[in-house]
Amino acid sequence: MSLKSKTSDLKKRMQGVLQGGGDKAIQKQVAMGKMTARERILALLDKNSFHEYDLFVEHAGKDFNMEKKYLPGDGVITGIGSMGGHPVCIYAQDFTVAGGSLGYMHAKKITKIMDHAMKLKVPLIGINDSGGARIQEGVNSLAGYGEIFFRNTMASGVIPQISVILGPCAGGAVYSPALTDFVFVVDKISKMFITGPEVIRTVLGEEISMEDLGGAKVQAEISGNAHFYAISEQECIEQIKSLMSYIPWNNKKKADIFPKKPPNTKDYKVSEIFPTNPKQPYDVRSIIRSISDDSEFLEVQQRFAANIVIGFSRMNGETVGFVANQPLVLAGVLDVDSSNKAARFIRFCDSFNIPLVTLVDLPGYLPGVDQEHAGVIRHGAKVLYSYSEATVPKITVILRKAYGGGYIAMCSNHLRADFVFAWPTAEIAVMGPEGAANIIFRKEIKEAEDPDTIRKQKIQEYKKKFANPYVAAAFGYVDAVIEPEETRKFINHALEISKDKSEVRPEKKHGVPPF
Amino acid sequence: MKHPKYDKNLEHINIDMTKYKTRLTTKFKNRKFYTKADPRMIKSVIPGTVRRIYVEEGQKVEKGERLLVLEAMKMRNYLKAPFLGKIKKIHVEMSNVVYKDQLLLEYE
Numbered sequence: 001m002s003l004k005s006k007t008s009d010l011k012k013r014m015q016g017v018l019q020g021g022g023d024k025a026i027q028k029q030v031a032m033g034k035m036t037a038r039e040r041i042l043a044l045l046d047k048n049s050f051h052e053y054d055l056f057v058e059h060a061g062k063d064f065n066m067e068k069k070y071l072p073g074d075g076v077i078t079g080i081g082s083m084g085g086h087p088v089c090i091y092a093q094d095f096t097v098a099g100g101s102l103g104y105m106h107a108k109k110i111t112k113i114m115d116h117a118m119k120l121k122v123p124l125i126g127i128n129d130s131g132g133a134r135i136q137e138g139v140n141s142l143a144g145y146g147e148i149f150f151r152n153t154m155a156s157g158v159i160p161q162i163s164v165i166l167g168p169c170a171g172g173a174v175y176s177p178a179l180t181d182f183v184f185v186v187d188k189i190s191k192m193f194i195t196g197p198e199v200i201r202t203v204l205g206e207e208i209s210m211e212d213l214g215g216a217k218v219q220a221e222i223s224g225n226a227h228f229y230a231i232s233e234q235e236c237i238e239q240i241k242s243l244m245s246y247i248p249w250n251n252k253k254k255a256d257i258f259p260k261k262p263p264n265t266k267d268y269k270v271s272e273i274f275p276t277n278p279k280q281p282y283d284v285r286s287i288i289r290s291i292s293d294d295s296e297f298l299e300v301q302q303r304f305a306a307n308i309v310i311g312f313s314r315m316n317g318e319t320v321g322f323v324a325n326q327p328l329v330l331a332g333v334l335d336v337d338s339s340n341k342a343a344r345f346i347r348f349c350d351s352f353n354i355p356l357v358t359l360v361d362l363p364g365y366l367p368g369v370d371q372e373h374a375g376v377i378r379h380g381a382k383v384l385y386s387y388s389e390a391t392v393p394k395i396t397v398i399l400r401k402a403y404g405g406g407y408i409a410m411c412s413n414h415l416r417a418d419f420v421f422a423w424p425t426a427e428i429a430v431m432g433p434e435g436a437a438n439i440i441f442r443k444e445i446k447e448a449e450d451p452d453t454i455r456k457q458k459i460q461e462y463k464k465k466f467a468n469p470y471v472a473a474a475f476g477y478v479d480a481v482i483e484p485e486e487t488r489k490f491i492n493h494a495l496e497i498s499k500d501k502s503e504v505r506p507e508k509k510h511g512v513p514p515f
Numbered sequence: 516m517k518h519p520k521y522d523k524n525l526e527h528i529n530i531d532m533t534k535y536k537t538r539l540t541t542k543f544k545n546r547k548f549y550t551k552a553d554p555r556m557i558k559s560v561i562p563g564t565v566r567r568i569y570v571e572e573g574q575k576v577e578k579g580e581r582l583l584v585l586e587a588m589k590m591r592n593y594l595k596a597p598f599l600g601k602i603k604k605i606h607v608e609m610s611n612v613v614y615k616d617q618l619l620l621e622y623e
Contacts, residue, residue, distance in 0.1 A: 203588055204562040205612030222542070281525065281537045306540065330543060331528050331535035337542075363530040369549035403531070435531030 017055050017072040021096025029096055034166060034189060035233050037077050037092035037100075040127050043237050045081035045090070052079040054112065060104045064136045071098050074106045075130075078113040080122075083241065084256070086249045089117035092127035095167050099131035102173065106134070107144025114151040121250035123160040125240070128177065129167030145172045152179035157351035159250050162240060165190040165226070166233060170214075178225065181348055182243060182300070185216035185226040186236045192219055192226075217303075224304040224337060242298055246312040246319045247352055254353050255319035261294040263488065268295055270484040276425050278401040278432070284309055284324045284332070284359060287399065291488045293317065300345060305337035310345040315357070316492050321349035324359035325410065327400075334406055335366035336379045343382035350390035355495055358387075358396045358411040363432060364404040380409065381514040387415045389511065393498035395491055398422040398469065398478070403431050413477045418501065419494045421487070422469035422478045429471075433463040554597065555622035563587030565611045570620070575601050582620060585613070594619070 001009075020026060020036060029036055035043065041050055059074045061067065075097035080089050091110050093100035110126070117124040133141040155161055156179065163177035164184045168191045177183045177192070185192075193214035200206050200213070212218065220229035228243070230236035248255045268290035273282050289295040292313035299311040307330040310323050323342050325332035334342075349356050365371075365380055387394070387409070396417040402410065407428055411417045422428070430436060438445065441458040448454035465471075472478045482490050527534045563585040570582055576596040585592045603623040607613060 205564065206562065206614070279533065279535050281522075281535070306538075327535070327537060328522075329538045330540060331530060331537040333528075333530065363533065363535060367530065368546065370546045373549075431531045432533040434533045438532055 014055060020072055020094050021098075025096035032189070033232075034095070034129070036096065037094035037127065037129065040164075040166065040233070040237075041077060041079070041081070041090055041092050043234075044125070044240060045083060045088070046085065050079055050081040050090075052077060054078055054109045057105050057109055059106070059134075059137075060140070061134065061137050063138075066136045069098075073097065074103065074109065075100050076102075076106050076109050078109045080113075080116065080120075083123075083244050086244075086256075087120065087122045088125055088244075088249075089113045089120070089122055090125045090127070093130040093167075095129040095131075098134065100129050100167065101131050101134035102141050102144055103134035103137040104140040104144055107141070107147060111144075111147045111151055114148070114155065117159055118151070118155055121159060121252070123162065123244070123247075123249050124155065124180075125162045125164065126176065126180070127164045127166055128169040128173065129165075130173060131168060132171045132173055142172070145175070148176050149179060152176055156181075157251060157347075160244075160247050160352065162243070164236065164240065165192055165216075165219075166236070167191070170194075170196055182228065183219070183226045184228045184230070184236050184240060185219050186233055187216045187229070187231045189233065190216040190219065190226070220301075221303040224301060224341060226304075227301050229303055243312075246298060246314075247354070248319075251352055257317045258293070258314055260317045263290055263292055264295040265290060274399070274425075274484065276400075278361075278363075278425075278427060281328045281331070283328050284326045284361065284399075287359060288313060288322050288324060291315070291491065292320075292322075297322065301341050305335070305341045307332055307335065308338035308342050310342060312354075315488070315495055318495065319354050320357050320495070321345060321354045322357050322359065323411070325362040325406075327361050330366065332362040333364065333366040334362060334380055334383065334409060335371055336374045336376050339376070339379040339383050343379075343386040346383070346386040346390055350386070350392050353392060355393035355395065355498065356387075356390060356411065357491060358394070358417070360396060360398040360402045360407070360410040361400045362403070362406040362410065363401055364406040378514045380405070383409045384415065385511070385513045387411045387417075389505070389513075391501075391503040391505065393495060393501050394418050395494045395498075396420045397487060397491070398426040398428060400425050401427045401432065403427070403429055413479075416503075418498055419480075419490075420478050421480050421482050421490050422473065423484050423487075424469065424481060426469035426472075426478075426481075427467040428469055428478070429466045433459045433467055436466070437462045555600075555603075556618055557582065557594070557597070557620040557622070559585060559594075559613045559615060559617050559619055561585065561587050561592065562615050563592065563613060565607050565609055565613060565619075566591065568605065568607070568609060570602050570605070572602055572605055575599075583607075598622075 057074050059071045076093050078091040091113050161180035162182050163180045174192050191210050197208050219226035228239045268286050273286045288297050297313045307326050309326045394417045396411045413420045437458040445451050445455045469478050469481050524538050525536050526539050566586045567584040578598050580596045582594045601623040604621040606618050
């Protein structure tokens with residue numbers, strides 16, 4: 001055989017695999033508003049950058065007539081390409097081939113590309129669209145999942161791991177996304193759950209649709225399992241590209257540096273956005289945009305626990321992670337959900353050398369039996385733990401109220417913030433003036449002829465004395481009281497001088513965080 | 516971005532005797548309020564299907580006596596009388612599918 005005919009034989013073989021599950025299955029996929037696995041990879045990666053591997057892998061099923069079946073690529077496409085010029089390892093499950101079910105060789109392809117990602121120290125992107133374990137392959141498909149989970153865990157904090165849920169991801173399969181850093185979902189397309197509606201109905205008698213049980217909205221708003229929510233696959237792909245531009249490609253690197261751009265202070269004017277009365281709300285995201293380069297802010301988990309805001313911006317061209325209490329929602333309190341949300345983000349930033357900027361404005365932790373019984377002690381402690389543990393540059397700006405445990409938790413001086421700045425409107429105290437005055441002056445108020453007048457008087461007295469940043473500043477807990485307009489300048493300076501910051505923590509295998 | 520001043524969804528939340536103007540989330544509004552459990556009200560601690568009822572209304576029961584069987588995840592769970600007393604009312608029937616915390620029986 002000549003080289004030419006050998007080559008054409010190769011092309012023919014490739015063609016056989018590249019068509020995936022065939023026209024009919026592809027039509028079905030498209031009818032659901034979904035792209036094919038290959039289209040997804042190509043849409044995500046830089047043009048002409050995709051190099052596919054393991055194209056000719058075949059499945060290893062021997063039982064239930066599986067040996068007679070041919071599954072192109074065994075239902076998953078794997079390879080390496082680049083995003084924004086940086087290499088990434090990627091896999092996409094192909095729902096058109098045996099429902100993207102995971103068998104032994106399917107898993108082998110995924111774990112092989114994961115091993116590449118770890119060796120090469122490049123990000124891993126997994127696109128999930130699978131009916132779950134290939135039952136015909138029995139324990140080998142379970143083994144496959146286990147091998148993936150182990151690698152996800154080993155890669156955690158070493159390379160960024162992104163999970164994109166573009167179809168069903170159910171049963172054991174959901175644990176891979178859960179172990180990765182960011183989970184993307186798309187409305188009406190993503191479905192995630194451990195046990196499906198059918199099992200829930202027969203066993204427990206509860207009727208629920210797939211969408212209401214584990215659809216994109218549920219995962220983005222109620223459970224908090226998803227970090228980014230999009231209404232189409234196209235929007236989802238844009239979100240992934242945006243996120244990738246903010247994060248480094250491994251834990252020894254820093255994110256790409258972009259040209260410096262000033263914020264748009266016309267649209268985001270602090271004097272217009274910000275009420276000095278601590279009982280009035282405002283959108284803290286506007287404050288972030290009044291500080292960040294080009295007023296850009298990529299919010300993470302926008303729809304979940306909106307009482308805290310987390311996300312990425314750039315300051316003088318370099319990525320920072322913002323954590324900010326949101327007075328617009330639940331007065332910005334810390335509770336079970338917001339604590340979990342913030343703590344995980346802080347650890348991601350610390351793992352990947354992203355400085356943390358914390359904006360503080362909260363009345364404390366949310367009171368309530370439901371919160372206490374849900375373990376707010378343990379969950380709230382996660383915020384303390386992750387801030388204390390973090391050694392990236394930590395800059396805190398106290399905007400208004402910083403009361404009680406909330407003050408301590410929000411990257412205070414005591415948790416080793418490198419710099420704590422406070423606006424003149426800051427109130428750093430054990431609790432709000434109303435509560436404090438009622439406790440301190442309980443006797444006077446009770447015994448007074450006109451308790452209401454005395455109460456008001458005592459509240460004013462307390463306000464004057466403690467509702468300001470100067471008491472904390474007098475003890476050195478605040479490094480500088482600054483004018484709001486100077487915030488960007490102070491943060492940028494702090495970041496600039498913290499570039500070579502190094503802090504040593506006690507040697508240990510790992511800590512025991514309040515998981 | 517809408518300025519909060521013009522936000523019609525603003526409500527109040529009270530923290531340490533201070534009322535803050537803010538948006539409340541659905542999750543917060545739907546939170547379960549705590550009520551002290553009444554020991555005479557026997558509720559299901561798990562969801563399941565009623566497979567057998569051993570007692571009748573008006574019947575006196577000893578502590579530890581079987582009241583009913585609740586099947587869940589193919590397991591038969593025997594619900595036993597927590598104390599001596601008289602059953603006033605039975606709120607479920609055979610084969611009923613019950614939810615967690617659903618009222619099953621009532622002591623007098």
